[in-house]
Amino acid sequence: MTSASNLNAESSPALGQRNLELESIDFFVRLMSMLGMPRSVGEIYGLLYFSMDSLPMDQIASRLGISIGSASQGLRTLRSLKAVRTAYVAGDRRDHYFAETEFRRLFSNFIKDEIMPHLESAKDRISKMEESLPEESSEDSAFYKVRIEKLRRLTKASGRLLPALAGLLKL
Amino acid sequence: MTSASNLNAESSPALGQRNLELESIDFFVRLMSMLGMPRSVGEIYGLLYFSMDSLPMDQIASRLGISIGSASQGLRTLRSLKAVRTAYVAGDRRDHYFAETEFRRLFSNFIKDEIMPHLESAKDRISKMEESLPEESSEDSAFYKVRIEKLRRLTKASGRLLPALAGLLKL
DNA sequence: TGCTAATTTCATTTTTTTTTGAAATAAATG
DNA sequence: CATTTATTTCAAAAAAAAATGAAATTAGCA
Secondary structure, eight states: OOTTSOTTOOOOOOHHHHHHHHHHHHHHHHHHHHTTOOHHHHHHHHHHHTOSSOEEHHHHHHHHTOOHHHHHHHHHHHHHTTSEEEEOOTTOOSOEEEEOOOHHHHHHHHIIIIIHHHHHHHHHHHHHHHHHSOSSOOHHHHHHHHHHHHHHHHHHHHHHHHHHHHHHOOO | OOHHHHHTOSSOOOHHHHHHHHHHHHHHHHHHHHTTOOHHHHHHHHHHHTOSSOEEHHHHHHHHTOOHHHHHHHHHHHHHTTSEEEEOOTTOOSOEEEEOOOHHHHHHHHIIIIIHHHHHHHHHHHHHHHHHSOSSOOHHHHHHHHHHHHHHHHHHHHHHHHHHHHHHOOO
16 A cells, blocks of 8 residues: 555544534434435445545445445445545545535435335326226215325325425525 | 235225225335335325225224234324324224325425424534534635535525425325 | 223334445456 | 455344234223
8 A cells, every 4th residue: 555545544633523524424324314224324425524535435434433345335325326426536546435415416316216216106006096996986986086086196296396396405 | 814814804895995905005005114104104094095984993903914002003103193083983982093185284294293303403413513613714614614504504495395395285 | 980992002022124244256456 | 467455245143123912001881
């Protein structure tokens, strides 16, 4: 390992910076867990969010005290959401990660990748419900038709509102 | 004992109705799980959503093949979200539950109860971050200040958007 | 009030999710 | 190439979440 290998040698950061880092990790662990993401994903993003320089995977793992397996998987998740990106660092063959901090884009990706597919398949399931309705129009069937229609409107409205939501985020 | 007999403990509804019920349970199990709710909560709501008459807890449990403990806890959750309500049924001392189907209200309650409190505590944590900043304004501290400000704007925008969201739901 | 049915509570069990760590793979260097 | 370093994969372990069921509590009724 050359001495130039780390732009960001693992010197211990100042006390305030370390506190900031810990608060950030705490913050994003909670936020991510609200969005159904595992702890490690929040930890990684939280660490990178207040990091001035981009960090290689092994440093992320050791700073957080998680395994490289977790780090690898967490970074894969974050990459797929475009929540982190990689930077080239001269003289170092490791990938260096940094946080994407445009929340508007992040949420837009999250909605597209994690929510819209479910809404898509919800439509299919609603169609199946309609097939389960008895042919003849009994008085009961009015009740069921109304409930099915409500679901259809719900998914339709969600499908339009959620993607628009990110656009409304004036940050 | 077959699992079919569990699902079908009471009077057997017509085939189409049962299919509808199963599709509904499937639908709401997925939807609820997206919102971080356990399977049983989705099952209960899914059952009630297409039920013409209100059902007592023990029937809910036996129809779904879940324990009365699960049913009790699930109903508590749904009650606290105002997603189910109870109906008086003459000559029966059991509580009878039925689904609240106004999704606009449901989401509004969900946001108020499950999301806003987190946003509230997020504010506190952002304040703590500011306290961790070193007093003097180094060049580094500009970076940190910007990142903290971003978080503040994110929580502020979410706090305004999310409650408004339910209102936008034109169902 | 005492009796019984309905419901809640909660320690334990089961299931699911997440993390780990070591082996496999890939990628860069000399 | 051969070697070393970086990364991914995935079976197994650990941790977390949810369900169970029996005891405790509550509430209706005679």
